[in-house]
Amino acid sequence: MTSPTPAQRIEHDFLGDKPIPAQAYWGVHTARAVENFPITGQTIGQVPELIRALACVKKAAARTNAAMGVIDAERARAIDAACNELLAGQWHDQFVVDVIQGGAGTSTNMNANEVIANRALELLGAEKGDYARLHPNDHVNASQSTNDVYPTALRLAAWVGIGGLLEAMAALRGAFEAKADEFRDILKIGRTQLQDAVPMTLGQEFSTYAVMIGEDEQRLAEARALIEEVNLGATAIGTGINAPAGYAEQVVRELAAISGVPVSVAPNLVEATQDTGAFVQLSGVLKRVACKLSKTCNDLRLLSSGPQAGFGDIHLPPRQAGSSIMPGKVNPVIPEVMNQVAFEVIGNDMTITMASEAGQLQLNAFEPIMGWSLFKSVKHLTQACRTLQHHCVEGISANRPLLARRVAESVTLVTALNPIIGYEKAALIAKTALAQGGTIAATAATLGLMSEAEMAALLVPERLTQPVRLLG
Known part of the structure; x- marks a missing residue:
């Protein structure tokens, strides 16, 4: 028998006795896990959404167990009160x-x-440690198993996190x-395959980024709805062993009321x-969000490249010095950080895919890495969206003089002449203008194909940037 010191208490499991720090709210099972898994240095206590979700699950279980006579009212009230403290942000440092x-x-x-038992x-x-009075397994974990508690808590935590991401994406x-x-x-020259294309407005270009985000908000909301279905009450493998009849339905109703998440019982546990x-x-939807936001940031980096030898269509707000050796250099650091978050999310998606595929028979043992990967993707995308909004997009300005000059000089304007003078004559104007360095209007007049006044009437924004009848 191990003897405790004044700063310790002794707890016991089927592997034997183990000294636990006297002030710790965690116990022997947690102590062994800390020894067994020194992997990342990141603890579950650093994922507050998960701790609050676990508290919601345990609170719902305690209330349901009391209502069904599984545990007495006094123990249930103590567990309930301990869970309330976790929901208020207390004792998260005990999740180690x-x-x-x-x-x-x-x-x-x-x-x-x-933690809940010892605080209760x-x-x-x-x-x-007085577990004869209130036991972590017999009372806090009554009518439950890790196999229904843990995935339910992951879903609750992810649901809440996605709500924050949706708000950041909307902003x-x-x-x-x-x-x-x-x-x-603001007229500008569009580009395809990094080559000059037809004119558009800078507003049209930026509207596409807004539309893409809006589409992904819809897809993310749909994926969020899928995780509202939980298996709480399934216990070990879904048969509900050790839980009273009707427990699953009642505990999930309690959970919905406590958490505010519209959870429902899975049809087949x-x-x-x-x-x-x-x-x-x-995770696949998060990857989609990441890919499209990264593409948008690629565009912002290209459009702002320069200031003298790049595209230079727009100016990003300067955030910090860009070089330790080149004075005055400013880099597109905010789009770059979004790119890197996107790369991480794509990698997390592969981790989740492989972990899901690796499940065997009645349980998937790899939900911890799935949950951790999801939490990282959601949190980092949320923060990256806010950073991109506040530190980049809101401060973008247009390089109006440069854009106007490029439109006036661009041979791509001849595309608008196709319906009027035909492809071959339009191509002749473009080829001649490139060779001689003149504008489209002046070259067309020199070739006797169209007067400069006729050209000026055609090459206006409303005719260049939307489908209209060029004749009539």
């Missing part, structure tokens, strides 16, 4: 298990059970919409306990 862990999330669930014991006037979309309106009358397809779907 690494975010990447073996055991399908058992270490996370037991960390929660032990204090609220009952008992000492930490970023609004910033692009504002710029589209500001730039609506055996299937829901092993199927992680909703996480794969959600």
